[in-house]
Amino acid sequence: MTRSNSCVLLIDGGGSGARARLCSLSGDVLATGTAGPANISTDFEAAATNLLGLAHTVYTKAGRDIASFAQDYAFVALAGAGASAQRQELIDRFGFNKMVLATDIDVTLAAALGTVQDGLVAMLGTGSFFVWREQGKVRRVGGWGFILGDEAGGAWLGRELLRDTIKAYDGVAPSSALTQKTLDHFGGTPKKMVPFARDSKAADFAQFAPWVTNAISTDDPVAQRIVKRAVDHLCATLGPADQVPAQHLCFLGGLGRFYQSQMPADYQAICQPAKGEALDGAFWLAQQAFDL
Structure with missing residues (x-):
């Protein structure tokens, strides 16, 4: 399957909850969803469970098999990600083709100011x-x-x-x-x-x-x-x-x-x-x- 058939999963998570958006590579929104708290530095297991469940939910809503993780991309920004020693464990649990685990601060800055302001x-x-x-x-x-x-x-x-x-x-x-x-x-x-x-x-x-x-x-x-x-x-x-x-x-x-x-x-x-x-x-x- 070609790269053009791939998707990108976006997640922004914090102490009160997480939000997700599944997009085509060009940015078309295929599905959205929300889940519970997702601070991996305060409660890794609960956050990981919520995040994986959220990913499955938006894939199901989009009519896309979760086996597609292996060819898709994920950009996940979480509160506590910078201080967590279990970053790689979370990435491995998802099993995406490529995945970046960033902090909520990274996406906040980009959302507020873009990439240059x-x-x-x-x-x-x-x-x-x-x-x-x-x-x-x-x-x-x-x-x-x-x-x-x-x-x-x-x-x-x-x-x-x-x-x-x-x-x-x-x-x-x-x-x-x-x-x-x-x-x-x-x-x-x-x-x-x-x-x-x-x-x-x-x-x-x-x-x-x-x-x-x-x-x-x-x-x-x-x-x-x-x-x-x-x-x-x-x-x-x-x-x-x-x-x-x-x-x-x-x-x-x-x-x-x-x-x-x-x-x-x-x-x-x-x-x-x-x-x-x-x-x-x-x-x-x-x-x-x-x-x-």
Whole structure:
């Protein structure tokens, strides 16, 4: 079978879930799909299972036999891929003709800026990371997980909400409708929060992020304080707005649009839309990697 009959599988995966697109080599979309969490550095087996299941799903939807893996290409970008010692094991499990395992940072940069534009990308999803590109040089900050960092990400927001709720319960910080809602969710006391926090992963904490962002529209004072802390972190990380490369700032991720609206005016003034979605960025990188 000739190369023209081959396809390319694109996957973008993170702590909250994974998205896939099966394309012809020219970029025509044949099928899409989604799956559960896919951070191979935090739970390799669960991520591998979700990713393989996702690949099988989109191949089935496209009416293409999974035996075609052997002649097809895959460009898979995952949170935690850069720190995982099991990169090759995952590649071997798929069995593609050629496969590149990249990081979510790689596709985020390509999706936001294309392959040549200078600028700064702020990726704010379950976690957070930031990438600068200037005159061919790329610098990354963050992406180390919410236990050690990931400030302003969804898991961080959820954890901050639980912390502020406990402080309100103890009477050492103000309460609000948001802290009461959170307290009620856990049965009226923080006692169930302790085992939740001990046993939960980033995605579990991130489920509370929309509670915080939605409460901003009601002027909830605790939500406002949490978001102010997040915005302060972002400003400190991004640096002065007038020093952003090419005056091109792009917010991405599930929380990107929200944070863009919360940033000081000088940052909002230099914000630009992304060139495409993450899977678009994956395809552009696949074109380079596989000479498509």
